[in-house]
Amino acid sequence: MAVRESRLDDAARAGWLYYVAGNTQDQIAAKLGVSRQSAQRLVSLAVSEGLVRVRIDHPIASCMELARRLKQRFCLQFAEVVPSDPSSTSTTTGIAEATAAEIERRLQSPEPIVMAIGTGRTLKAAIEQLPSMECPQHRIVSLTGNIAPDGSAAFYNVIFTMADTVKARSFPMPLPVIASSPAERKLLHDQPMIHSTLALSAQADVTFVGIGDLGPSAPIFEDGFISRDELTALQEAGAVGEIVGWAFDADGMLVKGITNERVASAPIPSSDTSLVIAAAMGPRKLPGIAAAVKRHIVNGLITDERTASALLNGV
Amino acid sequence: MAVRESRLDDAARAGWLYYVAGNTQDQIAAKLGVSRQSAQRLVSLAVSEGLVRVRIDHPIASCMELARRLKQRFCLQFAEVVPSDPSSTSTTTGIAEATAAEIERRLQSPEPIVMAIGTGRTLKAAIEQLPSMECPQHRIVSLTGNIAPDGSAAFYNVIFTMADTVKARSFPMPLPVIASSPAERKLLHDQPMIHSTLALSAQADVTFVGIGDLGPSAPIFEDGFISRDELTALQEAGAVGEIVGWAFDADGMLVKGITNERVASAPIPSSDTSLVIAAAMGPRKLPGIAAAVKRHIVNGLITDERTASALLNGV
DNA sequence: TATGTTAGTGAGCAAATACCCATTTTTGGA
DNA sequence: TCCAAAAATGGGTATTTGCTCACTAACATA
Numbered sequence: 001m002a003v004r005e006s007r008l009d010d011a012a013r014a015g016w017l018y019y020v021a022g023n024t025q026d027q028i029a030a031k032l033g034v035s036r037q038s039a040q041r042l043v044s045l046a047v048s049e050g051l052v053r054v055r056i057d058h059p060i061a062s063c064m065e066l067a068r069r070l071k072q073r074f075c076l077q078f079a080e081v082v083p084s085d086p087s088s089t090s091t092t093t094g095i096a097e098a099t100a101a102e103i104e105r106r107l108q109s110p111e112p113i114v115m116a117i118g119t120g121r122t123l124k125a126a127i128e129q130l131p132s133m134e135c136p137q138h139r140i141v142s143l144t145g146n147i148a149p150d151g152s153a154a155f156y157n158v159i160f161t162m163a164d165t166v167k168a169r170s171f172p173m174p175l176p177v178i179a180s181s182p183a184e185r186k187l188l189h190d191q192p193m194i195h196s197t198l199a200l201s202a203q204a205d206v207t208f209v210g211i212g213d214l215g216p217s218a219p220i221f222e223d224g225f226i227s228r229d230e231l232t233a234l235q236e237a238g239a240v241g242e243i244v245g246w247a248f249d250a251d252g253m254l255v256k257g258i259t260n261e262r263v264a265s266a267p268i269p270s271s272d273t274s275l276v277i278a279a280a281m282g283p284r285k286l287p288g289i290a291a292a293v294k295r296h297i298v299n300g301l302i303t304d305e306r307t308a309s310a311l312l313n314g315v
Numbered sequence: 316m317a318v319r320e321s322r323l324d325d326a327a328r329a330g331w332l333y334y335v336a337g338n339t340q341d342q343i344a345a346k347l348g349v350s351r352q353s354a355q356r357l358v359s360l361a362v363s364e365g366l367v368r369v370r371i372d373h374p375i376a377s378c379m380e381l382a383r384r385l386k387q388r389f390c391l392q393f394a395e396v397v398p399s400d401p402s403s404t405s406t407t408t409g410i411a412e413a414t415a416a417e418i419e420r421r422l423q424s425p426e427p428i429v430m431a432i433g434t435g436r437t438l439k440a441a442i443e444q445l446p447s448m449e450c451p452q453h454r455i456v457s458l459t460g461n462i463a464p465d466g467s468a469a470f471y472n473v474i475f476t477m478a479d480t481v482k483a484r485s486f487p488m489p490l491p492v493i494a495s496s497p498a499e500r501k502l503l504h505d506q507p508m509i510h511s512t513l514a515l516s517a518q519a520d521v522t523f524v525g526i527g528d529l530g531p532s533a534p535i536f537e538d539g540f541i542s543r544d545e546l547t548a549l550q551e552a553g554a555v556g557e558i559v560g561w562a563f564d565a566d567g568m569l570v571k572g573i574t575n576e577r578v579a580s581a582p583i584p585s586s587d588t589s590l591v592i593a594a595a596m597g598p599r600k601l602p603g604i605a606a607a608v609k610r611h612i613v614n615g616l617i618t619d620e621r622t623a624s625a626l627l628n629g630v
Numbered sequence: 631t632a633t634g635t636t637a638g639t640g641a642g643c644a645a646a647t648a649c650c651c652a653t654t655t656t657t658g659g660a
Numbered sequence: 661t662c663c664a665a666a667a668a669t670g671g672g673t674a675t676t677t678g679c680t681c682a683c684t685a686a687c688a689t690a
Contacts, residue, residue, distance in 0.1 A: 012373035013398055019369040021400040021408055024676065031401050037640060040677065051373045054334040057446045058327035058366040083328055085336040086346050093336055108423050131372040339646065352670060355647065 007042075008049060014039055015046030019054075050128060055101065066308040070301060073312060074293040077275055078300035081308045091282040092125040095302050099208065099279040100129035102302065106206050107166055112137040113205040115168075116269055117159055118244045119144045119177075120210030120219060122279050127158045133166040140168050141201045143209070144244045144265040145175030171197045175264045177225045177245050182261045189264070201266040204274045209298065211280040211288045212242045220245065226259055233258045241288020243268055243278070243297065250287060252295020271299035281307040290314070323364060329354055330361030365443060370416065381623040385616060388627060389608040392590055393615030396623045406597040407440040410617050414523065414594040415444035417617065421521050422481055427452040428520040430483075431584055432474055433559045434459045434492075435525030435534065437594050442473045448481040455483050456516045458524070459559045459580040460490030486512045492540050492560050494579045503579055516581040519589045524613065526595040526603045527557045535560065541574050548573045556603020558583055558593070558612065565602060567610020586614035596622040605629070 014032060017023045023031070029039035046052050063081040070079040080102065082094035103126065106115060117123065117140060142159040163170030175194065179185035188194060212219045214234055220242055221231045237258060238249035244265040247255045254260055269276055277300030280289050290311055292298045303311075329347060332338040338346070344354035361367050378396040385394040395417065397409035418441065421430060432438065432455060457474040478485030490509065494500035503509060527534045529549055535557055536546045552573060553564035559580040562570045569575055584591055592615030595604050605626055607613050618626075 008373060009375055009377070012371050012375050015373075016371045016375075016398050016409075017400060020371065020412060021403060023400065023402075026676080027402065035640060036677090037679095038638085040679090041638085044678080046371070046373075049373075051371055052369060053372050054367060054369050056327050056331045056335065056361070056366055057368050058323060058330075058361075058364075059447075060324055060327050060331075062324075083331050085332060085338065087338075087342065088336060094331075097335060105423075108420075109425060111425070132374075341646080350670060351647090352649095353668080355649090356668085359648080 007045070008051070011042045011046040011049065012051050014042035015052045018043045018046075019052055053129070053131065055097065063305060063308075066305060066312070069312055070293075070303075070308055074301075075296070076293065076299055076301055078277055080302045082302075082304050084305040084307075091280075091285065092122050094304055095122065095279050095281050096125035097129050098302050099123070099126035099277075102277065103127075103208060104130060104133070107133055107135045107138055107168070110137065112139070114139045114141060114200060114203050116141050116143050116201050116204035116207040116266075116274070117162060118207070118209030119157055120212060122210040123208060124158050124161075126208075126279060127162045127165065130162065130165045135166045135168040138166075138168040139171060139200065140166075141171040141197060141204065141266075142173050143201055143207070143268070145173045145177045147174065147176045171200055173197055173264075173266070177264060178259055179262045179264045185262055185264050198266050202269060204269045207269045207274050207276040209243050209268065209276065209278050211278050211285050211292055213284045213288055214239050214241060214247060215284055218242075230259050240291050241285065243292065248288075248291055248295075248297065250291050252291040252297050268297060271296050275300055277302060279303075283307075283310070286310055286314070323360075323366070326357045326361040326364065327366050329357035330367045333358045333361075334367055368444070368446065370412070378620060378623075381620060381627070384627055385608075385618075385623055389616075390611070391608065391614055391616055392586075393592055395617045397617075397619050399620040399622075406595075406600065407437050409619055410437065410594050410596050411440035412444050413617050414438070414441035414592075417592065418442075418523060419445060419448070422448055422450045422453055422483070425452065427454070429454045429456060429515060429518050431456050431458050431516050431519035431522040431581075431589070432477060433522070433524030434472055435527060437525040437596075438523060439473050439476075441523075441594060442477045442480065445477065445480045450481045450483040453481075453483040454486060454515065455481075456486040456512060456519065456581075457488050458516055458522070458583070460488045460492045462489065462491045486515055488512055488579075488581070490579045492579060493574055494577045497576045500577055500579050513581050517584060519584045522584045522589050522591040524558050524583065524591065524593050526593050526600050526607055528599045528603050529554050529556060529562065530599055533557075545574050555606050556600065558607065563603075563606055563610075563612065565606050567606040567612050583612060586611050590615055592617060594618075598622075598625070601625055601629070 010032060014028050017028045017031065025039045025043060026036050029036040032039060060083060063083060066081040067079040070076060080098050082098050085093055106113065115138060140159060140163055146157040159170050159172050175188055179188060189198060218231055220226055234247050234255060237255045239247040239255045240250050241248060245263040246265065246268060247260055249255055276298040278292055278298040279302040281304040286307060289307065293301060325347065329343050332343045332346065340354045340358060341351055344351040347354060375398060378398060381396040382394040385391060395413055397413050400408055421428065430453060455474060455478055461472040474485050474487050490503055494503060504513060533546055535541055549562050549570060552570045554562040554570045555565050556563060560578040561583060562575055564570055591613040593607055593613040594617040596619040601622060608616060
């Protein structure tokens, strides 16, 4: 362990000399007394361990403009648009960093806040970008259960990692994501501890969620939370996206019945009382994002240029 | 102007694609429709314009340890030690970034604070690292005059740039740094506006200052604020450093007479009521730093590894 | 003690990058 | 409109970097 520590230490030092002091890897090698190859490894270790954080500090005009128009058009409280990488098909590049920066900003408040957190790949990628912080004054509450269909801890549940990184009190939900029946959901939600966690989530000052698409490779299906038949039923009922399991149609209305009567997640905090920020991008998620902003399921959005343009032009 | 803007825009975009999205310069060139060389220029422009901000997010053990010992040994409220670049002779590399980060952290408070700011190359370099912010709730007050001996605005006066960058209310001091006589100083300080600015500076919640050495190339002499004879007189009186013009000896006591009876700067806020953080490093400044921390002229220090070691070992 | 496993190291090489220099384009002024 | 100065561009090249591969040391296990 101590070895690993000191290695990370060296990595941080190498990363500092490389990125901040502007040394070449040769110079770093000489200073740290290792071979150039080792210096290179240290630098790349620092990068891969997330020790090196880069942010671009310039308001790119077109992104600012898109954000402004998004806010206006959809009456959003908050909008942030990051540049698109035209060739990347990732649905997290860029918005993960931007979401992390926004979460960090919120957590820097000295007054205690309640932050609600959804789930999914985008949020997970964002959480991984968070720096270590000391925020014992805040409370972070998960909106969704952390139990996967097979009984293991759900992989894309992010609250544990997050609470660990920022040292805040955390309130996970020891629940499945989707209960087996409406009655079971009621039973679970009536448990005192769960009940108080649900109450806490309703008081969230700020909420961060991802948006899942409901196409053929819907994450909620691929991760095994719903069956193929249920996915098909949702699609036939007009569902175009889901947030922490709650499926909604193109008008942003929650689908009646099917899985929605068994979703064990907390209700999405109301955008009247909470700032509800969705982080999502990409053509597959577009219908879901459009629906969510149209009906004010969310009142904040972090997305990329292309998605922002599509939102403004389309529909 | 618009051209320059759009160029910076492109630079930001190129920097984003390079550092955040991980593209090679070839890919960026293709995406932006320019040659590889131009892409390279855009990236390096983004770096040199300070659009790209890198921070290392790992508590390097040896620096943490040095900071801990500095705090304990000199009863400091705050200490931060950054890695040294063994081959760099710059006296700002590293601490400028760290100082900027600390200033930024303080300004992120939603409660209004009063921040007092000194002068000098180190602070100037730090301010240049600050990102744009919106802090209308804070007040930033300069401790020193902003008029150079030749009547122009003093180059190393940083409050204007700073107030501009962070959009806070600023309170400069339309004064020379050193008055021509004690009587003139009194006259100046008795002006109502100046008087109230001085009063504000005494209430500072947090103060950032640099420390100037008083060796043969003392900045206060090189910038023409004092004459060679005055410098010699200060040296003979035992002065080892100065903060916003106030010269002090190795025991941290203000030198009597000479220039000190004419310094028009505000008194350094008391470290009993304000957090007074000095940002300084390098062997030339060592005696000054040692004196300042020993006598609690400052109760916070941002420095580099080498200087920290020297402080702890020496004396 | 032999042996398999893992992590780390250095050499070498292809790719990527920084920089120099001649040329072209743009800008600003007469 | 033309000219001169300044800025931008693209080619070429030396330097720097990322990566693979084979090797070694450390360690756990039989």
